[in-house]
Amino acid sequence: xxxxxxxxxxxxxxxxxxxxxxxxxxxxxxxxxxxxxxxxxxxxxxxxxxxxxxxxxxxxxxxxxxxxxxxxxxxxxxxxxxxxxxxxxxxxxxxxxxxxxxxxxxxxxxxxxxxxxxxxxxxxxxxxxxxxxxxxxxxxxxxxxxxxxxxxxxxxxxxxxxxxxxxxxxxxxxxxxxxxxxxxxxxxxxxxxxxxxxxxxxxxxxxxxxxxxxxxxxxxxxxxxxxxxxxxxxxxxxxxxxxxxxxxxxxxxxxxxxxxxxxxxxxxxxxxxxxxxxxxxxxxxxxxxxxxxxxxxxxxxxxxxxxxxxxxxxxxxxxxxxxxxxxxxxxxxxxxxxxxxxxxxxxxxxxxxxxxxxxxxxxxxxxxxxxxxxxxxxxxxxxxxxxx
Amino acid sequence: xxxxxxxxxxxxxxxxxxxxxxxxxxxxxxxxxxxxxxxxxxxxxxxxxxxxxxxxxxxxxxxxxxxxxxxxxxxxxxxxxxxxxxxxxxxxxxxxxxxxxxxxxxxxxxxxxxxxxxxxxxxxxxxxxxxxxxxxxxxxxxxxxxxxxxxxxxxxxxxxxxxxxxxxxxxxxxxxxxxxxxxxxxxxxxxxxxxxxxxxxxxxxxxxxxxxxxxxxxxxxxxxxxxxxxxxxxxxxxxxxxxxxxxxxxxxxxxxxxxxxxxxxxxxxxxxxxxxxxxxxxxxxxxxxxxxxxxxxxxxxxxxxxxxxxxxxxxxxxxxx
Numbered sequence: 209x210x211x212x213x214x215x216x217x218x219x220x221x222x223x224x225x226x227x228x229x230x231x232x233x234x235x236x237x238x239x240x241x242x243x244x245x246x247x248x249x250x251x252x253x254x255x256x257x258x259x260x261x262x263x264x265x266x267x268x269x270x271x272x273x274x275x276x277x278x279x280x281x282x283x284x285x286x287x288x289x290x291x292x293x294x295x296x297x298x299x300x301x302x303x304x305x306x307x308x309x310x311x312x313x314x315x316x317x318x319x320x321x322x323x324x325x326x327x328x329x330x331x332x333x334x335x336x337x338x339x340x341x342x343x344x345x346x347x348x349x350x351x352x353x354x355x356x357x358x359x360x361x362x363x364x365x366x367x368x369x370x371x372x373x374x375x376x377x378x379x380x381x382x383x384x385x386x387x388x389x390x391x392x393x394x395x396x397x398x399x400x401x402x403x404x405x406x407x408x409x410x411x412x413x414x415x416x417x418x419x420x421x422x423x424x425x426x427x428x429x430x431x432x433x434x435x436x437x438x439x440x441x442x443x444x445x446x447x448x449x450x451x452x453x454x455x456x457x458x459x460x461x462x463x464x465x466x467x468x469x470x471x472x473x474x475x476x477x478x479x480x481x482x483x484x485x486x487x488x489x490x491x492x493x494x495x496x497x498x499x500x501x502x503x504x505x506x507x508x509x510x511x512x513x514x515x516x517x518x519x520x521x522x523x524x525x526x527x528x529x530x531x532x533x534x535x536x537x538x539x540x541x542x543x544x545x546x547x548x549x550x551x552x553x554x555x556x557x558x559x560x561x562x563x564x565x566x567x568x569x570x571x572x573x574x575x576x577x578x579x580x581x582x583x584x585x586x587x588x589x590x591x592x593x594x595x596x
Numbered sequence: 597x598x599x600x601x602x603x604x605x606x607x608x609x610x611x612x613x614x615x616x617x618x619x620x621x622x623x624x625x626x627x628x629x630x631x632x633x634x635x636x637x638x639x640x641x642x643x644x645x646x647x648x649x650x651x652x653x654x655x656x657x658x659x660x661x662x663x664x665x666x667x668x669x670x671x672x673x674x675x676x677x678x679x680x681x682x683x684x685x686x687x688x689x690x691x692x693x694x695x696x697x698x699x700x701x702x703x704x705x706x707x708x709x710x711x712x713x714x715x716x717x718x719x720x721x722x723x724x725x726x727x728x729x730x731x732x733x734x735x736x737x738x739x740x741x742x743x744x745x746x747x748x749x750x751x752x753x754x755x756x757x758x759x760x761x762x763x764x765x766x767x768x769x770x771x772x773x774x775x776x777x778x779x780x781x782x783x784x785x786x787x788x789x790x791x792x793x794x795x796x797x798x799x800x801x802x803x804x805x806x807x808x809x810x811x812x813x814x815x816x817x818x819x820x821x822x823x824x825x826x827x828x829x830x831x832x833x834x835x836x837x838x839x840x841x842x843x844x845x846x847x848x849x850x851x852x853x854x855x856x857x858x859x860x861x862x863x864x865x866x867x868x869x870x871x872x873x874x875x876x877x878x879x880x881x882x883x884x885x886x887x888x889x890x891x892x893x894x895x896x897x898x899x900x901x902x903x904x905x906x907x908x909x910x911x912x913x914x915x916x917x
Contacts, residue, residue, distance in 0.1 A: 268730055268750055268751075271710055271729055271730045271750075271751055272729055272730070272748075272750075272751040272752070272753070274727075275729065275751070275753060275755075275764075275767040276767075478731065478749065478773075481707060481708065481731055481749075484708060485708070485730075510752075513752070513769065514769070533771075533772050533792060533793065534772070535749070535750065535752075535772040535773040535791075535792040539823075539842070540792070540820045540821070541772060541792045541793075541794075541820055577818075577820070578818055578820075579820075
């Protein structure tokens with residue numbers, strides 16, 4: 209439970225809004241992941257992924273908090289690749305009811321389903337499985353990570369906008385590749401497109417040396433297409449596909465133009481300021497996982513600031529209410545979907561050099577909020593946990 | 597028609613060689629475009645430091661101050677020659693500022709540092725640095741000079757600075773991403789726009805309490821896209837003109853009732869604005885379309901669009917006689 213100290217403080221004379229000293233300690237549970245051996249070592253995965261995003265948000269919250277007598281701190285709990293979740297989770301839940309997670313879906317559901325977490329507020333900063341927002345949703349879990357469907361829907365909006373109707377795909381063999389490929393097919397169907405021919409990438413040759421020889425042959429027998437999708441979320445082979453295809457076609461998905469919740473090339477809407485604060489803190493660029501954790505901790509800060517409360521039910525209710533809005537540096541208020549706990553947010557479509565467009569794209573209309581054209585919408589959702 | 601043309605020509609003939617000007621800072625061109633408000637054309641383009649944003653004249657119009665954000669400097673320019681005379685110590689990343697009525701103290705928002713820097717423009721020294729919220733931007737000073745305001749974009753507050761002690765005496769929450777502040781009605785009220793919150797909060801200056809909230813609604817434009825940024829008060833503070841960012845409109849707000857009376861279509865992502873001398877014309881900076889819209893204030897209509905540099909940001913009026 210968040211510890212609150214209610215007392216008159218010296219700061220109160222400075223503050224014309226209500227002044228109640230609050231001390232908000234936020235635990236964050238992080239499962240280490242097994243590193244996948246990829247073809248290229250060009251982009252090592254930072255060890256402090258997601259954590260630095262949470263740290264930055266703590267600093268942001270603290271600056272605001274000092275004018276209100278609110279203090280924030282982060283407590284990281286690391287789980288090894290095969291470490292037991294239940295013990296750690298129970299020890300956290302013994303005195304905290306708000307938890308940020310960077311966990312795989314199975315872990316997230318396991319902690320959410322603990323009886324001790326029944327009234328907790330868990331914010332999922334990184335897991336993108338669409339099921340967590342649909343059939344496997346939990347009333348005590350909110351998501352600042354986008355669902356995979358939100359990302360792949362963004363890409364399909366872009367294809368429709370460009371009138372690139374014929375899609376082909378190369379799919380990797382890791383579970384995350386398969387999930388991404390499935391999300392692409394789901395989104396294509398949703399927007400009336402079809403992923404045509406699909407080939408599986410299962411080479412074990414060293415493509416750094418012979419991609420220019422192999423990829424043209426590998427893609428030669430695909431029937432004509434407008435854009436080639438690459439489902440390589442493990443970042444193994446995708447980088448060797450672009451410019452090596454048999455037909456001169458753009459590449460999209462995990463490579464080429466890619467739907468990402470955050471990227472260094474997002475620079476409008478004050479994003480440059482968030483990047484520069486992050487780089488000063490972490491000495492590297494801000495990744496989608498960092499953004500998810502930043503948004504989670506900032507959302508808690510925003511809710512504490514506006515409610516003067518630190519208990520999970522009050523903050524959860526506020527975050528799910530129309531009054532809540534997070535300024536997430538993407539040009540539009542970011543709110544939570546009350547039917548499944550997913551944060552609404554734009555999805556930038558980026559290359560390594562620039563943001564090409566940002567979804568939702570012009571022309572994709574919605575009766576209540578255009579951001580709800582991304583991901584599973586209320587009428588199709590099989591999430592019932594939020595209907596009380 | 598013929599008569600009015602003749603009248604206009606006569607009026608122009610009666611003018612001195614130089615007409616009044618609107619100065620516009622071009623954030624992504626590192627320049628200032630100078631607009632002649634009679635011909636409505638750009639007459640000069642002046643080079644500045646990197647990423648010029650805030651722009652304001654000294655009260656005697658002898659100097660123009662420019663926030664060159666990426667040069668980490670406030671530049672002082674001679675408006676006649678366009679020559680940079682010197683830099684002021686400004687703290688890092690100055691974005692916006694306001695000149696105190698004493699014509700001597702400049703209150704500068706340092707966006708990257710969560711600081712407001714107070715600079716004495718005569719001795720060119722830093723008088724004080726005040727810790728404020730994250731990404732300070734909106735700056736205002738009361739007409740009597742006793743209170744300065746900084747709004748912080750990510751902390752979502754208006755910070756009230758006592759200009760005697762250079763210390764904060766109040767911090768008031770506003771809606772998300774506050775961008776601009778103004779004292780209104782001889783300082784009785786203080787208004788703050790919130791870009792993501794989509795509102796303007798009206799505060800009673802004496803008590804620092806919020807007394808009203810102005811909201812906006814445009815047909816066929818989603819509320820999320822209606823993002824108030826800069827605003828200015830017209831003659832007698834009867835109407836406020838509010839730039840609504842990516843909705844590409846200016847709102848005309850009745851400052852007594854706080855109701856919006858009209859919307860005027862201007863350029864894309866409208867940021868800030870400046871009036872001419874008698875406040876009959878308003879010049880808005882349109883960031884994305886890279887131009888300035890000239891608005892006929894009485895008719896509430898756009899008259900003309902003037903191409904300026906890339907990403908015009910701030911605007912300031914310069915009388916020439």
